[in-house]
Amino acid sequence: MTDVLTAVGMLSGSTFMLLAALGVVRLPDLLTRLHATTKAATLGVTLIMLSVALHFAETAVVARAFGIILFLLLTAPVAAHIIGRAGYFVGARLWNGTVKDELRPHYDPLTHRLRSGREEEDDPASGSRHGD
Amino acid sequence: MSIVILFSLALMSLALCLAFARLFRGPSLPDRVVALELFSSILVGIIGVVAIATDVAILLDVAIVMALMAFMATIGFARFLERGGPRDD
Numbered sequence: 001m002t003d004v005l006t007a008v009g010m011l012s013g014s015t016f017m018l019l020a021a022l023g024v025v026r027l028p029d030l031l032t033r034l035h036a037t038t039k040a041a042t043l044g045v046t047l048i049m050l051s052v053a054l055h056f057a058e059t060a061v062v063a064r065a066f067g068i069i070l071f072l073l074l075t076a077p078v079a080a081h082i083i084g085r086a087g088y089f090v091g092a093r094l095w096n097g098t099v100k101d102e103l104r105p106h107y108d109p110l111t112h113r114l115r116s117g118r119e120e121e122d123d124p125a126s127g128s129r130h131g132d
Numbered sequence: 133m134s135i136v137i138l139f140s141l142a143l144m145s146l147a148l149c150l151a152f153a154r155l156f157r158g159p160s161l162p163d164r165v166v167a168l169e170l171f172s173s174i175l176v177g178i179i180g181v182v183a184i185a186t187d188v189a190i191l192l193d194v195a196i197v198m199a200l201m202a203f204m205a206t207i208g209f210a211r212f213l214e215r216g217g218p219r220d221d
Contacts, residue, residue, distance in 0.1 A: 007136040010181055014140035014147075017174050021147035024154045024170055030162050033154075037166055041173035048180040052192065055184050064192040068176065071199055079169060079206040086213035087162035 002054055009051030016044035029095040030087045038080040042072050137185045144178050165209045172202030 023036025046069050053065040091109060094101060106115050151174065155167035176195045183191035 003133060006184065007133065010136060010140045010184070011143075013177060014143040014181070017177055018143045018147045018150075020170060021150035021174070024167060025150045030160070030166065033163065033166050037170040037173070041170055045173055045176050045180075048177045052180045052184055056189050058189070061189045061192060064189075064196065065180075068192065068195055068199060071196070072173075072176075075199070075203040076173075079203055079210075082207060082210040083162055083165055083169070086210040087160075090160075090162070090213050090216075092160055092162050 002057070006051040006055045009047045009054065013044040013047030013051070016040045016047065020044065028097075030092040031084055032095065034080050034084055038076050042076045045069070045072055134185075137181060140181055141178065141185075144174050144181070147174050148178075161209075161213060165206060165213075168209075169202060169206050172198060172205075 017040070020037050020040035023040065024033050027033045027036055049065040049069050053062040056062070088103070089109065089112075106117065107113070108115070148171065151167050151170045155164050155171070158164040158167060176198050179191055179195040179198065183189060183195075
């Protein structure tokens with residue numbers, strides 16, 4: 001029973017990793033590639049680490065496996081957010097089928113300023129600034 | 133069991149090759165950083181499967197260090213991109 005579950009976890013985890021790599025190769029621009037690698041690869045590592053915990057079934061190993069899972073679940077979104085942000089700032093081109101880019105009318109890439117469009121009503125000195 | 137281990141190792145090696153294709157081709161530096169991050173995730177998975185295959189539980193420490201280093205490298209590359217270092221895309 002444990003062996004079967006371990007085998008299923010390993011196979012599905014590696015399949016999800018293959019899907020992530022396929023997405024990285026096939027998808028058209030930076031943000032969609034980020035979407036593929038972050039979620040699918042995190043799920044793949046999670047499944048493999050679960051099967052590692054099932055296979056060994058000792059306290060120390062299970063704690064380490066769950067530590068890896070927790071660490072990945074914490075860091076993968078942060079890393080993806082930070083790469084996406086940096087990529088947008090350096091002007092990575094979006095896919096030409098992109099429907100909506102809500103940041104473009106408000107953000108000036110040269111001065112690094114973000115406007116809310118309501119600066120006239122407020123005090124101009126305390127207008128919305130982009131905090132770095 | 134060994135067939136399952138071999139098959140999943142083969143799948144992950146194929147995934148490594150695909151990620152390397154994006155690393156090689158990637159039109160801009162952020163794309164290459166994404167490919168590197170995927171590399172490290174796949175390596176953590178490979179280390180996990182090897183730990184199962186060889187019954188060596190201490191290999192999980194290597195996986196922890198790998199994940200940590202990859203996160204640090206990603207943050208470093210992102211800072212580098214935002215601060216505007218010299219690039220040749």
